[in-house]
Amino acid sequence: MITDFEQELAAYLNTHLDAPFAGRVSVSDGDAKGGGAQPAILVGVTRTAWQPAEMGPKHGEIVPGSTDLRRVLRLVCTAEIGVYPSSSGKRGQEISGMEQIAYLLDASEVRNGKAFEKPGDQGFIIHSLQVTEGSAPLISGGTEKAGLTMEVRGWFWPKGKPGLTGIAIARIRVRGVGLTLSIAPSPAVLRAGGPPQEFSLSLPATGPLAVTESGAASAGPFGTLYCAIRTRDGSNPLGTLSGGVAALDGGRLIELAGEEALLTYTPGAQATVEDLVIALENGESGEGIELGRVPVETVEEV
Structure with a gap:
């Protein structure tokens, strides 16, 4: 569900960013990063909300990778990307990472979710992704980190689970x-x-x-x-x-x-x-x- 999307977002950035950030993106495990020989970029969903217009009982939906009706969560997620410089990179490296990420995420195939679509049941489908905010502290290395905030709207469901079933019409x-x-x-x-x-x-x-x-x-x-x-x-x-x-x-x-x-x-x-x-x-x-x-x-x- 949400963790599946986090993994796909990290994988997309890993394969599209330039050096020294390519391959340095991972899903946050809650530990602080940075200060090493290489920069680090962490991604993760930090807040979720139910889409107001979709509240109430719903029938199932046909989702990618499944021909059965599936029960989905219709969510608005707040996702964050943190840029952590190497020990020698400092604030200039933070700004460089943020610029690259912001430019990648502004592509139409990312904003409409097409960039994350793959064959099979992924556990999510993204309808829209939009960068809403960026932050780069004037003093690098403090408690406040550089990064971007996004609003992500989509459907989320447990992948690989059976769809909704009923009595077959014979x-x-x-x-x-x-x-x-x-x-x-x-x-x-x-x-x-x-x-x-x-x-x-x-x-x-x-x-x-x-x-x-x-x-x-x-x-x-x-x-x-x-x-x-x-x-x-x-x-x-x-x-x-x-x-x-x-x-x-x-x-x-x-x-x-x-x-x-x-x-x-x-x-x-x-x-x-x-x-x-x-x-x-x-x-x-x-x-x-x-x-x-x-x-x-x-x-x-x-």
């Missing part, structure tokens, strides 16, 4: 219909107290379509439609439907076979106008998405 069943829905007769005018009227519904339909892990698809019978009689004012309907089987809420479940379904409406004893509603069955023997409706008028016998 099959998806899809049921679809096409428009237009045809109902005959439409509109319908019946006689109050008269004989039942058979309605024919025609609907281009596919399903359920079963898609398995292998990608194979096979279509089965569509199944049922939901049908009901509704009044315009919300009162109890006078006419009744028959055919199919009873739905849970008073409607009927009508089998759709060969893109056609049949049901029967029996008019009531009084004149009225009601609507025959056709909808998808919702999977629980009830009303789903409405597909269409047709007015059914019952008139008094003259």
